[in-house]
Amino acid sequence: MPPPAVSTASVRTIFYRFRRNRRGSAAVEFALVAPVFFALLFAIIETGLMFFASQVLETITQDSARMIQTGQAQTASYTQAQFQSYVCSQISALFSCANVYVDVERYPAFTNVTINSQIDASNNFINNMQYNPGGPGDIVVVRLFYQWPLFVTGLGYNISNLAGSKRLLTATAAFRNEPYPN
Structure with a gap:
């Protein structure tokens, strides 16, 4: 059995040799930083894509x-399904037409316009869509909704406002109908 001083010295020299050797340090540092870097990168990409989709939905709404x-739409006697079909004809590859909800409501005055949340207390989407485009000179609010799926929510970055890791994108247009001939 070697004396304890010799074994302590040999362990110390092995430790010093290990500290001086830098061949794998870049790989170890990358392995420590990579998860945080990629989580941040994917969160930025997902947020940017969501904002882009929101702007596209806004354009479709207008x-x-x-x-x-x-x-x-009124002179052609559009029904809710026909107007939904018109909206879907403008949708790019970014959205699925089956998940776009259209709400059209008429109001007697701008002061009577009420915009209710379409999300209930359990973070579920409330589907109470109506179609009432009004007549000439009426005040109308058109709203489009889309449930955007999110993927990076498990990494601590959660911008979902619906159950099932989804974000409700909403676009609204409020206006007075032009005095078109009936």
Whole structure:
């Protein structure tokens, strides 16, 4: 059995040699930093894509609302399904038409406009969509909803406001119908 001083010295020299050797330090440092880096990168990409989708939904809403504002939908006697189909014809590959909800409501005055939340206390989407485009000079609010799926929520970055890791994207257009001929 070697004396304890020799074994302590040999352990110390092995430890010093290990500390001086830097061949694998970059791989170890990357392994420590990579999960945080990729989580942050994916959260930024997902947030940017969600904001882009929100802007696309806003554009679709404005373009679709123009059909009602000018009276084209009313004179063509569009039903809710036909107007939904018109909205879907403008949707890019970013959305699934089956998940786009359209709400069109008429109000007697701008002061009477009420925008209720479409999310209940359990974070579920409330699907009470209506279609009432009004007539010439009526005040109308067109709202489009889309349940955007989120993927990076498990990494501590959770911007979902619906159950099932989804974010409700909403776009609204409020206007007075033009005085189109009936």
